[in-house]
Amino acid sequence: MAKAKGIYKRGNVYWIRYAGLDGRVVFESSGSDKFRDAEALLIKRKQTIKEGKQPEIKRIANFTFNELADYYEKWIEGRQASAKVKGYIIGELKQRFGNIPLRRFNTVLVEQLQSDLIGKGFKNSYTNKVMNVLKHMFSKAVEWEMLESEALKRIRKVKHLREDRRLRYLESKEECQKLVNACDSHLRPIVITALNSGLRKGNVLGLKWSNVDLKNGFILVDMSKNGERVEVPINQTLRNTLLEIPRRLDGGYVFHDPITDKPYGDVKHSFSAACRRAGIRDFHFHDLRHTFASHLIMAGVDLTTVSRLLGHKDIKMTLRYAHLAPHHTKRAVDILDSTINETSTIQKLYNQGVAG
Numbered sequence: 001m002a003k004a005k006g007i008y009k010r011g012n013v014y015w016i017r018y019a020g021l022d023g024r025v026v027f028e029s030s031g032s033d034k035f036r037d038a039e040a041l042l043i044k045r046k047q048t049i050k051e052g053k054q055p056e057i058k059r060i061a062n063f064t065f066n067e068l069a070d071y072y073e074k075w076i077e078g079r080q081a082s083a084k085v086k087g088y089i090i091g092e093l094k095q096r097f098g099n100i101p102l103r104r105f106n107t108v109l110v111e112q113l114q115s116d117l118i119g120k121g122f123k124n125s126y127t128n129k130v131m132n133v134l135k136h137m138f139s140k141a142v143e144w145e146m147l148e149s150e151a152l153k154r155i156r157k158v159k160h161l162r163e164d165r166r167l168r169y170l171e172s173k174e175e176c177q178k179l180v181n182a183c184d185s186h187l188r189p190i191v192i193t194a195l196n197s198g199l200r201k202g203n204v205l206g207l208k209w210s211n212v213d214l215k216n217g218f219i220l221v222d223m224s225k226n227g228e229r230v231e232v233p234i235n236q237t238l239r240n241t242l243l244e245i246p247r248r249l250d251g252g253y254v255f256h257d258p259i260t261d262k263p264y265g266d267v268k269h270s271f272s273a274a275c276r277r278a279g280i281r282d283f284h285f286h287d288l289r290h291t292f293a294s295h296l297i298m299a300g301v302d303l304t305t306v307s308r309l310l311g312h313k314d315i316k317m318t319l320r321y322a323h324l325a326p327h328h329t330k331r332a333v334d335i336l337d338s339t340i341n342e343t344s345t346i347q348k349l350y351n352q353g354v355a356g
């Protein structure tokens with residue numbers, strides 16, 4: 001075909017060839033599986049040569065997975081609340097993939113990782129989390145010009161596993177208070193903060209006084225996973241709790257070990273112990289966030305507001321709580337009944353008059 005002159009395929013990627021200023025033939029990858037992208041690049045290169053300039057071609061080095069992982073770990077530190085969890089996953093991925101060149105990654109290689117995680121008995125939710133981390137790493141690799149976009153497309157072809165979305169929350173204020181009362185002294189204000197703010201565990205344990213504005217009544221924190229800042233209002237219960245915590249002159253962390261003066265790394269064991277004392281089963285720290293959202297919905301707060309408070313980027317994430325407000329759907333239909341069915345009410349009154 002005439003229109004394909006100077007354009008050819010290597011695997012799924014289109015390449016172009018053209019004569020440079022010195023007459024030598026240049027071979028260059030378009031980095032795309034679309035013919036139009038290659039055609040546009042070829043036109044651009046020929047125009048540059050026509051203007052008497054030699055096209056500047058960026059050559060991407062053959063980076064390894066370890067090199068990408070090192071860049072990525074530095075990038076997420078301080079940017080994402082989930083950096084600690086991601087760090088563990090990245091460590092496991094480094095052990096598996098090590099010095100494998102990024103260009104060698106394909107759908108089969110990543111699906112094998114997925115299959116191995118399933119075979120080891122990991123939950124689908126965890127396997128999906130690993131896949132999300134891996135895909136985002138490769139997305140950043142393309143942004144950082146460590147890899148061509150074609151490799152990212154191959155990895156993105158790996159589908160997520162179906163998850164049974166767990167929604168566990170404390171159903172009554174009495175149950176919430178029972179848990180609070182069962183907490184050790186260091187844990188109690190942490191749990192109260194989580195229950196009344198909806199913050200993730202990492203945000204609560206990493207909370208600094210510089211993020212707390214008691215005067216204006218809000219906490220400013222990078223609560224969303226995408227790093228966007230969210231303002232969380234402080235209610236009276238949370239305000240009273242924060243006022244009881246000794247505040248150092250130089251600020252620092254809100255919750256910290258008085259002996260080491262460092263923030264608590266984790267409260268898993270003390271939280272589990274509190275749940276046992278309170279007689280609450282199958283309940284994790286993250287479920288405090290579910291409790292926060294669930295009680296707001298049951299109290300009549302709209303989904304959009306709850307979504308904003310939780311720091312959800314997409315309201316679809318908040319829809320999992322929608323079933324907790326069935327009375328809202330009934331109220332909506334009742335409102336409809338009083339508007340479009342107004343004539344039926346008039347008809348009813350007329351019938352009563354005739355009967356009289």
